[in-house]
Amino acid sequence: MAEPLLQLSGVHTHIGPYHILHGVDFSIPASQLTVLLGRNGAGKTTTLRTIMGLWQASSGMIRFDGRDITKTSTPDIARAGIGYVPESMAIFTDLTVRENIVLAARSGPVEPARLDWMLGLFPALKRFWNLPAGNLSGGQKQMLAIARAIAEPRRLLLIDEPTKGLAPVMVRSMIEAFKALKASGETILLVEQNFYAASALGDNVIVMDDGRIVHSGAMREMVEDKTLQQRLLGLSLDAHQ
Amino acid sequence: MTAATATPALETRGLTIRFGGHVAVNDVSCRFTPGTLTAIVGPNGAGKTTYFNLISGQLRASSGQVLVEGEDITSLAPSARAKRGLGRAFQLTNLFPDLTALENVRLAVQSRAEAGWSLLKIWNSRRDLIEKAEHILERVRLSDKRHIAPKALSHGDQRKLEVALLLAMEPKVFMFDEPTAGMSVDEVPTVLELIQDIKQRGDATVLLVEHKMDVVRSLADRIVVLHNGALVADGNPAEVIASPVVQEAYLGVEVAHG
Amino acid sequence: QDIKIALIAGKTGPLEAYAKQTEAGFMMGLEYLTKGSMALNGRKISVIVKDDQLKADLAKTLLEQAYNDDNVDIAVGTTSSAAALAMLPVAEENGKVLIVEPAVADAITGDKWNRFIFRTARNSTQDAYGAAAAIPASGDVSIATLAQDYAFGKDGVAALKNALAEIRPNAKVVFEEYAPQNATDFTASAQRIFDALKDKPGKKIIHIIWAGQHPLPKIADLKPERFGIEIAPGGNILPAMQLYKNYPGMEGAVYYYYAFPKNEMNDWLVAEHQKRFNAPPDFFTAGGFAAASAVVTAIQKAGGTDTEKLITAMEGMSFETPKGTMTFRKEDHQALQAMYHFKVKANGKDANDLLDLVDTIPADKMPIPVRNKR
Amino acid sequence: MTEMAAGTTTSSEPLPRAKTDLLPLLIVPALALLALPFVGSGSTWVTLTVAGLAMGMMIFLMASGLTLVFGLMDIINFGHGVFISLGAYATLIILGPLAGWAQADSVWLNLGLLALCILAAMGVTGIVGAVFERIIVRPVYGSHLKQILVTMGGLIVAEQAIHAIWGASPIPIPLPETLRGAFIIGDVIMERYRVVAVGIGLIVFIGMQLLLNRTRIGLLIRAGVENPEMVEALGYRIRRLFVSVFVAGSALAGLGGVMWAFYRQTLTAGMGMEVMVLVFIVIIIGGLGSVGGCFVGSILVALVANYVGFIEPKLALISNILVMALVLIWRPQGLFPVARR
Amino acid sequence: MSTSPTLPLAFDEARKSGGFLSSLLSSDFPRSRILTFILLTILVVLAATPFLFSGSQPLSTAAKICVFIVLVASYDLLLGYTGIVSFAHTMFFGIGGYGIAIALERLGATWSSVAIGLLAALCLSALLAVAIGLLSLRVRAIFFSMITLAVASAMAVLASQLSGITGGEDGLSFQLPFELRPAFKLFSEPVMGVAVNGRLIAYYLLFFVALIMFLLLLRIVNSPFGRVLQAIRENEFRAEALGYRVVAYRTMASVISALIATVAGALIALWLRYNGPDTTLSFSIMIDILLMVVIGGMGTMYGAVIGATLFVLAQSYLQVLMDAASKALAGVPLLPNLVHPDRWLLWLGALFIISVYAFPGGIVGRLRQARQ
Numbered sequence A: 001m002a003e004p005l006l007q008l009s010g011v012h013t014h015i016g017p018y019h020i021l022h023g024v025d026f027s028i029p030a031s032q033l034t035v036l037l038g039r040n041g042a043g044k045t046t047t048l049r050t051i052m053g054l055w056q057a058s059s060g061m062i063r064f065d066g067r068d069i070t071k072t073s074t075p076d077i078a079r080a081g082i083g084y085v086p087e088s089m090a091i092f093t094d095l096t097v098r099e100n101i102v103l104a105a106r107s108g109p110v111e112p113a114r115l116d117w118m119l120g121l122f123p124a125l126k127r128f129w130n131l132p133a134g135n136l137s138g139g140q141k142q143m144l145a146i147a148r149a150i151a152e153p154r155r156l157l158l159i160d161e162p163t164k165g166l167a168p169v170m171v172r173s174m175i176e177a178f179k180a181l182k183a184s185g186e187t188i189l190l191v192e193q194n195f196y197a198a199s200a201l202g203d204n205v206i207v208m209d210d211g212r213i214v215h216s217g218a219m220r221e222m223v224e225d226k227t228l229q230q231r232l233l234g235l236s237l238d239a240h241q
Numbered sequence B: 001m002t003a004a005t006a007t008p009a010l011e012t013r014g015l016t017i018r019f020g021g022h023v024a025v026n027d028v029s030c031r032f033t034p035g036t037l038t039a040i041v042g043p044n045g046a047g048k049t050t051y052f053n054l055i056s057g058q059l060r061a062s063s064g065q066v067l068v069e070g071e072d073i074t075s076l077a078p079s080a081r082a083k084r085g086l087g088r089a090f091q092l093t094n095l096f097p098d099l100t101a102l103e104n105v106r107l108a109v110q111s112r113a114e115a116g117w118s119l120l121k122i123w124n125s126r127r128d129l130i131e132k133a134e135h136i137l138e139r140v141r142l143s144d145k146r147h148i149a150p151k152a153l154s155h156g157d158q159r160k161l162e163v164a165l166l167l168a169m170e171p172k173v174f175m176f177d178e179p180t181a182g183m184s185v186d187e188v189p190t191v192l193e194l195i196q197d198i199k200q201r202g203d204a205t206v207l208l209v210e211h212k213m214d215v216v217r218s219l220a221d222r223i224v225v226l227h228n229g230a231l232v233a234d235g236n237p238a239e240v241i242a243s244p245v246v247q248e249a250y251l252g253v254e255v256a257h258g
Numbered sequence C: 001q002d003i004k005i006a007l008i009a010g011k012t013g014p015l016e017a018y019a020k021q022t023e024a025g026f027m028m029g030l031e032y033l034t035k036g037s038m039a040l041n042g043r044k045i046s047v048i049v050k051d052d053q054l055k056a057d058l059a060k061t062l063l064e065q066a067y068n069d070d071n072v073d074i075a076v077g078t079t080s081s082a083a084a085l086a087m088l089p090v091a092e093e094n095g096k097v098l099i100v101e102p103a104v105a106d107a108i109t110g111d112k113w114n115r116f117i118f119r120t121a122r123n124s125t126q127d128a129y130g131a132a133a134a135i136p137a138s139g140d141v142s143i144a145t146l147a148q149d150y151a152f153g154k155d156g157v158a159a160l161k162n163a164l165a166e167i168r169p170n171a172k173v174v175f176e177e178y179a180p181q182n183a184t185d186f187t188a189s190a191q192r193i194f195d196a197l198k199d200k201p202g203k204k205i206i207h208i209i210w211a212g213q214h215p216l217p218k219i220a221d222l223k224p225e226r227f228g229i230e231i232a233p234g235g236n237i238l239p240a241m242q243l244y245k246n247y248p249g250m251e252g253a254v255y256y257y258y259a260f261p262k263n264e265m266n267d268w269l270v271a272e273h274q275k276r277f278n279a280p281p282d283f284f285t286a287g288g289f290a291a292a293s294a295v296v297t298a299i300q301k302a303g304g305t306d307t308e309k310l311i312t313a314m315e316g317m318s319f320e321t322p323k324g325t326m327t328f329r330k331e332d333h334q335a336l337q338a339m340y341h342f343k344v345k346a347n348g349k350d351a352n353d354l355l356d357l358v359d360t361i362p363a364d365k366m367p368i369p370v371r372n373k374r
Numbered sequence D: 001m002t003e004m005a006a007g008t009t010t011s012s013e014p015l016p017r018a019k020t021d022l023l024p025l026l027i028v029p030a031l032a033l034l035a036l037p038f039v040g041s042g043s044t045w046v047t048l049t050v051a052g053l054a055m056g057m058m059i060f061l062m063a064s065g066l067t068l069v070f071g072l073m074d075i076i077n078f079g080h081g082v083f084i085s086l087g088a089y090a091t092l093i094i095l096g097p098l099a100g101w102a103q104a105d106s107v108w109l110n111l112g113l114l115a116l117c118i119l120a121a122m123g124v125t126g127i128v129g130a131v132f133e134r135i136i137v138r139p140v141y142g143s144h145l146k147q148i149l150v151t152m153g154g155l156i157v158a159e160q161a162i163h164a165i166w167g168a169s170p171i172p173i174p175l176p177e178t179l180r181g182a183f184i185i186g187d188v189i190m191e192r193y194r195v196v197a198v199g200i201g202l203i204v205f206i207g208m209q210l211l212l213n214r215t216r217i218g219l220l221i222r223a224g225v226e227n228p229e230m231v232e233a234l235g236y237r238i239r240r241l242f243v244s245v246f247v248a249g250s251a252l253a254g255l256g257g258v259m260w261a262f263y264r265q266t267l268t269a270g271m272g273m274e275v276m277v278l279v280f281i282v283i284i285i286g287g288l289g290s291v292g293g294c295f296v297g298s299i300l301v302a303l304v305a306n307y308v309g310f311i312e313p314k315l316a317l318i319s320n321i322l323v324m325a326l327v328l329i330w331r332p333q334g335l336f337p338v339a340r341r
Numbered sequence E: 001m002s003t004s005p006t007l008p009l010a011f012d013e014a015r016k017s018g019g020f021l022s023s024l025l026s027s028d029f030p031r032s033r034i035l036t037f038i039l040l041t042i043l044v045v046l047a048a049t050p051f052l053f054s055g056s057q058p059l060s061t062a063a064k065i066c067v068f069i070v071l072v073a074s075y076d077l078l079l080g081y082t083g084i085v086s087f088a089h090t091m092f093f094g095i096g097g098y099g100i101a102i103a104l105e106r107l108g109a110t111w112s113s114v115a116i117g118l119l120a121a122l123c124l125s126a127l128l129a130v131a132i133g134l135l136s137l138r139v140r141a142i143f144f145s146m147i148t149l150a151v152a153s154a155m156a157v158l159a160s161q162l163s164g165i166t167g168g169e170d171g172l173s174f175q176l177p178f179e180l181r182p183a184f185k186l187f188s189e190p191v192m193g194v195a196v197n198g199r200l201i202a203y204y205l206l207f208f209v210a211l212i213m214f215l216l217l218l219r220i221v222n223s224p225f226g227r228v229l230q231a232i233r234e235n236e237f238r239a240e241a242l243g244y245r246v247v248a249y250r251t252m253a254s255v256i257s258a259l260i261a262t263v264a265g266a267l268i269a270l271w272l273r274y275n276g277p278d279t280t281l282s283f284s285i286m287i288d289i290l291l292m293v294v295i296g297g298m299g300t301m302y303g304a305v306i307g308a309t310l311f312v313l314a315q316s317y318l319q320v321l322m323d324a325a326s327k328a329l330a331g332v333p334l335l336p337n338l339v340h341p342d343r344w345l346l347w348l349g350a351l352f353i354i355s356v357y358a359f360p361g362g363i364v365g366r367l368r369q370a371r372q
């Protein structure tokens, strides 16, 4: 296995008086796609936010590319090359679609080829290019959130439930997009409830429950092992598409 | 077309809304009869949520009418429509972020009980309302989180609360906008059961927007397809799903033309 | 037992500077009149200073406290006319003397007056008579007034008109312009005034009645002299009058200017004030001083602090002040006093060397009407 | 199953951008023309109009900083007024030693003095603004109510500090010699100082427009107000940006203060507070966060004040409020809304 | 306009309904032992002020506290519970004050003048509040605040312009009905060493009206109606979708709050026997009210009691305290200057800042938190 790009060891996170993460350990190998699964309230979002520095880990260590980023400020974490798609999408509703993307490309104008590729993936963004992003439909906002994260090449993408609200046809385009990104060497950590999408993309899988990692391994294993699915996720996953 | 004889619970006639040059909902006429569950599907941006907004009054139609049990309600405010029995859950979670989950539901129960205007009663003296709210939380499996405010709930739990509010309103017409989006696989069946229950009661009309085709298949009596704001297909589930327009524009499956 | 005096002033707020002058003047007055001993008839004088923040309700409460809780023998105050008016009934209820200084509203010694009220400050009518007296006594004079659009401004204009009718029948107010209280741009007002005055015969004067930020430079910059129009600004505190410097030759009337009165008391005040505060005394310093003089003279004359004796002593009493002798008129307890007709100096020696004395207008040249009901 | 006509072709050509709406720009000339018959005399009308435009510029100078801080950053800074006062008092730093320049009969010395005063004022208010942001405003980002209270507290403290440093009495300051008086052309009269104000107002206006429209700063601020976390997650140091904008806003207030001080020729600690209601009105008329709106709004308010003051002075008392009410009835979001808060 | 999102949650399941005390307090108990103690102390001291302290200053201060408790609590209904930030609250306070002042001055010092003045003021307030309430839905929250600011200043201008009726800047001084005058003696003998005169009766009139008004407000905010207001504050869009007519609820809240503020204005006028623009209409009172609500704790009602008491005490005694401190520190360099009573505003300003920081959820919030 490749050298891990991101590594969490013994990460605890508190939000106010609540203890949410109870010692999270995992590592993300470079240039692969890792899926983070778990039931509602398991702590997936909290994990991503902690990596991004939006919540401070109260103990433990987060290393990115060999560097300790546990106490680094969010902008610096982002500048180190981590892109983030939050669960809430966090679209800037006042700004136009264009302006949202302009801001996302921090180091300068978006490369034209990349822009064409993005707009090809999500034609709706092109249509609403100059209108306030607040007017977009739920799924279109989701597209914009993803487009923002991939407006520039990043070393690691943290993506929180990208397929929620997307029509099946869009889910397909997105899977293609992630494949292309992976091929270009980007590393992705994906939180996903849609097991169909997850299994189509994932190289590795991590399962969380109650703020702890309860399983990690190769995706293939998981797909094949029904009892593992039953035990970890409470359901046989192919019941749902 | 089925059950066209009875007065529909809800009907839209030529409903249209324009935003500048963009027609988000285009001349949609449709009737919804009590006791049926209609799934509304369509690609992102097809106009599903906008259609709901027009029905429940969050947006004003550019033209067309909305009728509840034969009565024109197009000019009413959202609150008045809710009183007429139109209930609505939102696609993007829309709750009272700092009140507890229980209080969120109680507010919906209270609206149903028309108790909002009592100024001199003590709110805690209405045990009946509290019990009802507790019961609903139980049904969506949020009882243990009833004292947590939505802003501290995980996304999936917020979705469940959103559903709970709709249940608490006990409307005649239920409008679900992607209720299971972001819910984990083991929670989805709970919600499906709830919707099934409503349907089974027989007199409720359910409109369901959902992108999970398995959910649609297992629940819907009828599917309506919106595309670019227009109603492009309407019929029983198997046929509609098999139609080229759905296969191509929605599911993204290549279909040979001809 | 000490002689207790309450001094109430609006030390917080936009008139802080006025209140400080009153306080300084009052204390210096006591010092001068007791020859530094701060004692009278063998009783020590203690002054309790209270800040009413220019609020009428607070002034009222503070005066109640002064009479009841602090047991003062006599009270002096206050800066704002509204606050002073609210204080009047308290003096009556408590049966103690209140000397009003430096509030100017006519009503204080007019229809809101009661027999416990005396005023050392000038009233608006005196200002108006002063202003009228500074206008030439012969020839056609057309006057346009510029005043703030509220009671103070309107009363000021009315008082001026009365005073003119009384002592300068040759002068007429031909135009009244009222601008918002906090106006800063006077172009429109000036245009209206110019339009009204420019074709009038004889001497043409713009008379400004203004409290606060003075419109003079704004009007002057629009060059009224194009139409042969002159400006008569009222008197004001020194920092405000420093603006006059750029417009030499303007004439008007003023209540006090340190260089005008010639008497021992004023000489001492000017010298001491210059020494202590590195500035000449101002309007309200003189006022505070006068109030102190009224208090001391009255106690000496009454031989104590019994209210009834004080009132008897004070009615018609004359007392010395930096402005010369003042007299409490028996009818309404208003101190009658001189005013000064000034002309703005062309080039003064320093920032405060501003005015030349044209004439002293003695009290008996200003037949101030009695307006109260006894 | 019924199947309707399948208009399946996705229309994906971009929708046109919302047209920038220039209608509000027209109301200024329209208003001026409308006033002409009521004013009657042409020369008076020109005098009033020119004076109003210039006064508008001065209001704009004082309000421009608050457009940034309140309009864009969404911080209700009641303390803005005290920065205006502070800027005004800062001129004393220059006027003390260089009093001679004000008396000098040279335009260049006079203008140089004004420039120095502006520099000093912007420096002082900028620094104080940084401190103000750090200890007063920072902990209350996002809560308007607390901002009102805290900045009100800051305002009181700062005003008292001015009293403590410079005393409570009003301080007269000399307007430099050649800027005094007026140009007279026929019956039309134009104060010289107002002409200077117009020049400086235009420079500031154009500068701000360029900065906000040609760079990402404007976008970043608006995005940062809506969701600071996300802006940070995109790699921007939003804190630093906010501090700089606040400092810039304070410095602009200082600049406005200098201009206002020379206009009034008297310094009082409350001079900034006195114009605050007007400044708020202007920003609301303009539509929150719009520099252009603030500019048009300022001119509108000043012009109306002049016309009304001439035609019907009774109404002058409430002319500002009247303008605001009318504009908001016409455009509930203000003339050029930027932020949709 | 965003209000602080960290409001204490008002619902507590453990609260039982039933019981006299519970129904008096609308089952909204202080929920903190220290808080209960403080509130009781305030209640007892206010009730017994005439017998505990001598002199007119303590009584004036106590009367002012009573009035401000009502005023601040009525504003809390608007701000803390409904989320409406209005700067026009003092306008209603002023209307109440002028109602009494004008009626007593014009119609003579009788009880029927008091009634007429109060009624007229209540009607005018209700009308204006309806107008403002209806406006609140038309424009954005922040605009609404600014508009109320403008309306309030227009009202002040109006009061100044109508000087024939209102006394203009000078305000109005008037006489009270005979029973409330200092000269009136209820008993010929002093009770517990205190003469029971009209002043004392006036104080107790104030005290009991204030108490009733406060309990009434407490009941309203703990009613189903009160909960709807909170819901509207949190998410008006959702409240509307649930079937609550937001405009109607908001308008009702504005009206109630305005009416109670009017009563407070009437009380202060009765106490002072004076009313003028600075007493009831000024913007600085508005800011004081805001501060009292925030220090006490928004959306808690009890916060109004604590905020008003603390602030009025500070306002009345800060200068006295500073004077003492300044004298005590005489000789020390610089310090006496800083605490010179003339600089009291400096400290008040600092108090504004510090109290907002020290009590982000208000004092009540802090005390309740400490309990948990």
Ligand SMILES: Nc1ncnc2c1ncn2[C@@H]1O[C@H](COP(=O)(O)OP(=O)(O)OP(=O)(O)O)[C@@H](O)[C@H]1O
Pocket: A015, A016, A018, A020, A038, A039, A040, A041, A042, A043, A044, A045, A046, A047, A087, B151, B152, B153, B154, B155, B156, B157, B182, B184
């Ligand atoms: N702001 C907050 N304050 C307090 N607790 C919180 C907060 N946000 C989340 N939590 C709690 O932290 C736990 C983990 O939440 P998290 O959002 O990480 O779950 P998740 O795995 O992402 O769930 P989902 O699939 O529903 O999005 C939950 O129990 C939630 O209630």
Ligand SMILES: Nc1ncnc2c1ncn2[C@@H]1O[C@H](COP(=O)(O)OP(=O)(O)OP(=O)(O)O)[C@@H](O)[C@H]1O
Pocket: A128, A135, A136, A137, A138, A139, A140, A165, A167, B019, B022, B023, B024, B042, B043, B044, B045, B046, B047, B048, B049, B050, B051, B091
């Ligand atoms: N206020 C608005 N102004 C302009 N366009 C709008 C506005 N509201 C919605 N739209 C557009 O109308 C179309 C329909 O949006 P709607 O939210 O109804 O889609 P939807 O079918 O619910 O999609 P999704 O499945 O993504 O939720 C979208 O293209 C959207 O961009």
Ligand SMILES: [Mg+2]
Pocket: A044, A045, A046, A087, B154, B155, B156
């Ligand atoms: Mg999550």
Ligand SMILES: [Mg+2]
Pocket: A137, A138, A139, B048, B049, B050, B091, B177
């Ligand atoms: Mg939708």
